[in-house]
Amino acid sequence: MDETINLVLFSGTDDKLQAAAVITAGAAALGKPVNVFLQYWALRSFTKAEINADHGLAAEAGESGRKNVDALAKAGQASWAETFRQAKELGEVDIQACSLSMDVLQIEEEDLDPLVNGVEGVTAFYLNAGDGRIIFI
């Protein structure tokens, strides 16, 4: 199996993006290439206007989960955006916006945070993924 890790990010909540950032940074530290494909609400969270905003948590977090996440952030945990930034500096991490999601959300390329390398369709995503694992979050 190809050692490339391929993440399809759909959800735009901060907890899921944090989990995705951790998986990405870990792979980058091991020298594994990572392709990230941003769809829907994950894509919206990667826009310049939204990247530093509060994107909420998955519904299952509840009030106690919110407290746990806030406590770790207050203790100095790196944000998901910062974790992705460090992963990109460290290894081969390519972040692409899904072109259909760009159309759905009426986002233009200049609206995207510089963390995003470009825009591609699903066929290009599969081509780059090769035989590597695909993880959907």
Add this chain to the structure above:
Amino acid sequence: MTQAADLTVDARGLNCPMPIVKTAQAVKTLASGQVLEVLATDPGSVKDFAAWSKSTGNELVEQTVDGGVYRFVMRKK
């Protein structure tokens, strides 16, 4: 026996995966055979450093724990 380090990374207080990310960044700046010391407080780092060493080939030459602080000494491949 304490191995003298060429570079120390202080990852105390950092959560997973930052200790490994900082380590991988630091190892990039070293030459083959040079020694890196990492201090961490994340309990997960024990298994993570073993796995990272096995996967990347950078040797974990020393591992100690003192008062909740883990110390890893690695030699660059």
